[in-house]
Amino acid sequence: IQLTQSPSSLSASVGDRVTITCRASQGISSYLAWYQQKPGKAPKLLIYAASTLQSGVPSRFSGSGSGTDFTLTISSLQPEDFATYYCQQLNSYPRTFGQGTRLEIK
Amino acid sequence: EVRLVESGGGFVQPGGSLRLSCAASGFSFSDHYMDWVRQAPGQGLEWVGRIRNKPNSYTTEYAASVKGRFTISRDDSQNSLYLQMNSLKTEDTAMYHCARVHDNVWGSDYIDYWGQGTLVTVSS
Numbered sequence: 001i002q003l004t005q006s007p008s009s010l011s012a013s014v015g016d017r018v019t020i021t022c023r024a025s026q027g028i029s030s031y032l033a034w035y036q037q038k039p040g041k042a043p044k045l046l047i048y049a050a051s052t053l054q055s056g057v058p059s060r061f062s063g064s065g066s067g068t069d070f071t072l073t074i075s076s077l078q079p080e081d082f083a084t085y086y087c088q089q090l091n092s093y094p095r096t097f098g099q100g101t102r103l104e105i106k
Numbered sequence: 107e108v109r110l111v112e113s114g115g116g117f118v119q120p121g122g123s124l125r126l127s128c129a130a131s132g133f134s135f136s137d138h139y140m141d142w143v144r145q146a147p148g149q150g151l152e153w154v155g156r157i158r159n160k161p162n163s164y165t166t167e168y169a170a171s172v173k174g175r176f177t178i179s180r181d182d183s184q185n186s187l188y189l190q191m192n193s194l195k196t197e198d199t200a201m202y203h204c205a206r207v208h209d210n211v212w213g214s215d216y217i218d219y220w221g222q223g224t225l226v227t228v229s230s
Contacts (some may be wrong), residue, residue, distance in 0.1 A: 033216035035151075042203060042220035043151065049214070086151050090213050093156075094169045095141075100150040 001025050001089050005098035011106040016077045020101045022070045022087035030066045031090040037100075038083045046085075047072065079105075108132040108219045110204045115224030122194050126224055128187040128204030136160060136182040139207035141217060142189050144200035154178075154202070157187070159210065172198075194228045201225050 002025040012018050022032065030050040035043040045054045047063035050070055060075040074081055082105050087098040114126040128140075139162075142154040155168040157178045166178050177190040187204055201223040208218040 029213065031213040035217075037151075042222050043217075044220075045216060045218050048208070048216045054218070084150075088151075088153070088216065090215055093167045095153045095156070095167075095215075097151040097153060 001028060001092055001096055003087055003089055003096055003098035005085075005087060005101045007101060008099065009102040009104065011104045012077055013106045014077050014079055018074045018077055018103065020072045020085055020103075022065075022072070022098050024068045024070075024089055024091075027067045028089045028091035032063075032065070032070050033088045033090060034061075034063055034072045035086045035088065036081075036083045037086065043086065077103075108206065110206065110219060110221030112202060112204050112221045112224035115202065115226045117227045117229065118194055119230055120194060120196055120228055122228070123190070123192045124194065124226060126189040126191070126202055126204075126226070128189075128221060130185045130187065130204075130206070133206070135180075135185040139210055139215060140178075140180060140187045141205040141207055142178060142187075143203045143205055143217070143220075144198075145203070145223070146197075146200040149200075152200070154189070156207070162210070191226070194226075196228050196230075199226060199228045 004023045006021045032050045034047040037043040051063045062073045084100045084102045109131045111129045141156045158165045175193045179188045203223045204221040205217040206219040207215045
């Protein structure tokens, strides 16, 4: 299963609302996770089951979607949110990742 | 506290072999499936493979790009995960992360903890 994220990169300002899209090449139900990665660091789990927030993750992050189309939304960008975001499908092997969306400060 | 610490990375020539290790602590290692994920310099994440736990016969899954060349194993008595890499290619150059799978239930098998990684460089 191929995952296509859009956009590949995005410039935004603190306080903006941002949406990142992940599209699967075939239906994956709600078997999708989102991760955040900062430079030089390991990825961090944000959301699983497409819309369930991982414990400790701020509520400004939310996820939605099922089937082939999914979104990650950050309601009000904070300085620490500038990072690269990846989706991963958990429906079939291999457990593929999207190519990533780099979120930069405008 | 869950900790995953990789080791064994380094420089190797094309066609060579390398064995990576991951020392796990802070959780019941034997209960969990474990993954390897890699990231080439400046690139995105690539899932490498998985090993299941003993109740699931330690079976494995691999990405097509490494199948037949890489082997994942584990030693539950040592809380350790391994990645044996043979017939290495320049495109295998990457940071290799060990990762804990949250749950064995299909669709809930996302990664909830990651190691910091060990760098493998394949070059002549």
